[in-house]
Structures are given as structure tokens and as C-alpha cells.
Amino acid sequence: MDCDYFDAHRCRSCALMGVPYAVQLADKQQHCAAVLSDSAPEATWLPAFVSPESGFRNKAKLVVGGDPGAVTLGILDPAGRGVDLRDCGLYEPGLHELIPRLAGLVDDLQLEPYDVPARRGELKHLIVTHSPTGAVMLRFVLRSQKQLALLRSRLAVIRERLPEAVVVSVNLQPDHKAVLEGDTELVLTEADVLPMQVNEITLSLRPNSFFQTNTHVAAGLYRQAQQWISTARPTKVLDLYCGVGGFALHSAVLGDSGPAQVIGIEVSPEAVTSADHTAGELRATHPGLAEISFRVGDVTDVAGLRSLGPGALVVVNPPRRGIGPELAHWLERSGAEHVVYSSCNVDSLSRDLARLPSYAASQARLFDMFPQTEHHEVMVLLDRTSTEEHCVTRDLDQ
CATH class of the missing domain: 3.40.50.150 (Vaccinia Virus protein VP39)
Structure with a gap:
């Protein structure tokens, strides 16, 4: 690779x-x-x-950086600034294709990336899980509830732009530390389970459920x-x-x-x-x-x-x-x-x-x-x- x-x-x-x-x-x-x-x-x-x-990961844990309208999705550099890795070759084909569209959606919604050095902003991470059926669970990890109402009001837009997203939720992680997600999960969609077919069994993944990557x-x-x-x-x-x-x-x-x-x-x-x-x-x-x-x-x-x-x-x-x-x-x-x-x-x-x-x-x-x-x-x-x-x-x- x-x-x-x-x-x-x-x-x-x-x-x-x-x-x-x-x-x-x-x-x-x-x-x-x-x-x-x-x-x-x-x-x-x-x-x-x-x-x-390559193309084996079913989950993307994306650090959100950059500025509103020009976000990066990937990791942070040693200074805490966003490094864009939206074309990473590790993700499964359906997930790989979705990430650039997800970046465009975040830009269009004007969601505010969390600025680690300045300790300000709202959107910290995007956690995306991809099922063999093509269905997706999308989780927005926010610093607070400040942009929760915006996401609720734009749910129809999110579903239209990302029809794969059968489960959409918000996770609240208010602490300034290297923790991916917090204890509070707010599911925005009616569905709260992502079907994950493995062999002859379709496992049921909820937002906080662990599954092999x-x-x-x-x-x-x-x-x-x-x-x-x-x-x-x-x-x-x-x-x-x-x-x-x-x-x-x-x-x-x-x-x-x-x-x-x-x-x-x-x-x-x-x-x-x-x-x-x-x-x-x-x-x-x-x-x-x-x-x-x-x-x-x-x-x-x-x-x-x-x-x-x-x-x-x-x-x-x-x-x-x-x-x-x-x-x-x-x-x-x-x-x-x-x-x-x-x-x-x-x-x-x-x-x-x-x-x-x-x-x-x-x-x-x-x-x-x-x-x-x-x-x-x-x-x-x-x-x-x-x-x-x-x-x-x-x-x-x-």
C-alpha cells in the first residue's frame, strides 16, 4: 500500500x-x-x-480542525492544528467515498471546529461507522449544546446530503483533554441502531457500542x-x-x-x-x-x-x-x-x-x-x- x-x-x-x-x-x-x-x-x-x-476500516474517527467553511478532517499536528486526511486509503470503499461529502456538509452548515490551542469552538470530532450494507452511523462530537439546535434543525438536510446516514447523533464532550467522546449521547434520528452484518448474523450497533474496526x-x-x-x-x-x-x-x-x-x-x-x-x-x-x-x-x-x-x-x-x-x-x-x-x-x-x-x-x-x-x-x-x-x-x- x-x-x-x-x-x-x-x-x-x-x-x-x-x-x-x-x-x-x-x-x-x-x-x-x-x-x-x-x-x-x-x-x-x-x-x-x-x-x-487497504480499504479495511469500517470506522472513521475524524478530528475536525480548520475554520468554519474550510474544515479539515483527519488528525492534529504537534501544535494542535488540523491536518486534513479525507482521502485516507484505510477506509472501506463506501466510507472512503463519503468522507469528502461529509466535509462539504460541515462546511455548508458553518459548524464551528474546535480550536485546541485557543480552547474555543464547538465541533471536535466526527465518528462515522460504515455497515456492509452501506448504511452509516454518524456522530457529531460537540463541546457543548451551543450548536445542537442547529443540527436538529438541519437534520433533513443532513439526511438528504448523506442518505446513507440511518443513525445521526450528537455526543457531548465538554472537557479540554484527549478524550474522543463524552458520556452524553443525543440521538437525532428515529433509528438508534446500525445493522452490522457479520457472517449470518446482523449485529445491532448503538452509538456507544464497541465493534471491531x-x-x-x-x-x-x-x-x-x-x-x-x-x-x-x-x-x-x-x-x-x-x-x-x-x-x-x-x-x-x-x-x-x-x-x-x-x-x-x-x-x-x-x-x-x-x-x-x-x-x-x-x-x-x-x-x-x-x-x-x-x-x-x-x-x-x-x-x-x-x-x-x-x-x-x-x-x-x-x-x-x-x-x-x-x-x-x-x-x-x-x-x-x-x-x-x-x-x-x-x-x-x-x-x-x-x-x-x-x-x-x-x-x-x-x-x-x-x-x-x-x-x-x-x-x-x-x-x-x-x-x-x-x-x-x-x-x-x-
Whole structure:
């Protein structure tokens, strides 16, 4: 992949730009295998799951700079001034085509970009999520409600200029700090859910819901988890850090080769609402759907739950810091026969595997979620090799 912005030193975010893609993949695989050599010495490494080199991002997180009528969409330079990257080649084709039109719309609406050095202005970011169907979720991140009435009054214009935008919302982020979005979300459209088709499942994304930035690779990640779960044939699947329910929902549609019960736990109420919405739609189309439920809660709350038993499988997909000692200790005592661990940080994954001596990694796979960078996603299948005394305080089903 070539990039004029990179060559001109306007953006250097893609640190591996210019490195042949086959070399990128080989280096990532070698690095991950080396880091896990002690904690997963017997794991069989499956072939890396490959991404398109360009045009793979389903989400654009655009810093708005410049002046009213002449905005920049992209990033900030070291001085805090806007750098326009509207022709970035990382975005999916439909999203790539939309961004220049979005810049023109912001100019025509005379929205006031936030000036970071001067600490004045209103529009901080535009967050755009693109679905495989071509539908879009558009979020305006504002400093205050000063231009909220303008956006409400121009909603028809926004929809006319950007007919792909099925969900339009305003996020309020009043603080002067490097935080992408705030806690308050105001949906302007009747629709508040973006359908995101992944494999045979259409996930439901609400404005604050997290979803992997590479739809193609996310689909491969879920298919691999399905294969491992189908082979393990667990009676129950517990999906921790479940987000919008990707792993849980892909487990629930397996039918006779899948679990009878699936439970997802996630700290974000928005994500749980999204997962519940998808589960409700699947019940109408999949008569063999497993019993599935989602709960709002911190995953460390499972530390007081009773043993899952030998027929259970646990999926964990934590943030970069990993699952940590408390949750690892609970897994050791849980009785779960298998664990599927999806990680975006091989170093924290290695630390966590060392905390799980009752399990051994039998298979591992690299998923290249972020081409042109050193970031990676690694998923491992853990099989229980010994038993620990199980916690018996209360039942997961309560």
C-alpha cells in the first residue's frame, strides 16, 4: 500500500507503510509466537487470518480542525492544528467515498471546529461507522449544546446530503483533554441502531457500542471461535467482556453442535442493549437458538459465582490490560473445560496464560485486524489439563 500522506510526513500513524504485506504478517506471527513460547509452548499455530492491505476500516474517527467553511478532517499536528486526511486509503470503499461529502456538509452548515490551542469552538470530532450494507452511523462530537439546535434543525438536510446516514447523533464532550467522546449521547434520528452484518448474523450497533474496526477480520475471528466451540460441544458458554454479543451470538446459532445456554456479561449498558436487540431478532429466525441472555456488570463480579462445571466454555475478550489475576484465579476454580481467549495485546495475554496453570493452549491464531501497524489480534484455545477446588457460593443462573 502506498500513501501520499505518509510520504509527505503529514501522517505517520501507519508505521509499517511501505513494508511488504507478507513481511508484516510474518513478523507479527513470529513476534506473537516468541512472546507466547513459554506460556503456550505446545500450541499449534494456525495460518494467520489475512486482511485486505487497504480499504479495511469500517470506522472513521475524524478530528475536525480548520475554520468554519474550510474544515479539515483527519488528525492534529504537534501544535494542535488540523491536518486534513479525507482521502485516507484505510477506509472501506463506501466510507472512503463519503468522507469528502461529509466535509462539504460541515462546511455548508458553518459548524464551528474546535480550536485546541485557543480552547474555543464547538465541533471536535466526527465518528462515522460504515455497515456492509452501506448504511452509516454518524456522530457529531460537540463541546457543548451551543450548536445542537442547529443540527436538529438541519437534520433533513443532513439526511438528504448523506442518505446513507440511518443513525445521526450528537455526543457531548465538554472537557479540554484527549478524550474522543463524552458520556452524553443525543440521538437525532428515529433509528438508534446500525445493522452490522457479520457472517449470518446482523449485529445491532448503538452509538456507544464497541465493534471491531475491521469487519472482514472480525467475521473470521467469530468463525474461528465457532469452529472451536462446535468441536468442544460445551453445554454452556459464558462470554465475558461480551460487547455487542459477537462471540455469544455466534455460539448461540450453532444448534446441536453448540451450547444449550449462552450468557454474556458486559459493563456497558449500551452494548448489552445492542446484544439483547440482536438476540431478539435471532429468536424469530433461528428456532434452534440456544437460550441466551446478556447482563450489565463488571466481569470480576463472576468471582462469586458457583462452579461452571466440566461442560462449560468461557470466552474472554478483554481490553489491552488483559483479564488480570482476580479473573484468572476465578477461571482456575471455575471448572470450565475450555477457554477461548481473544487478545489485542500478546504481552498481557502471555501474563494471563501464566496465571492459568490448569489450562494449556492447544491452538493459536493471529488475526491481522490492523494492517500497516504493529497492532495485532491473537486468539487461543485453552483446554483444562487439571482440576482445582471449585468456588460454590452461588449459581450463575440466579
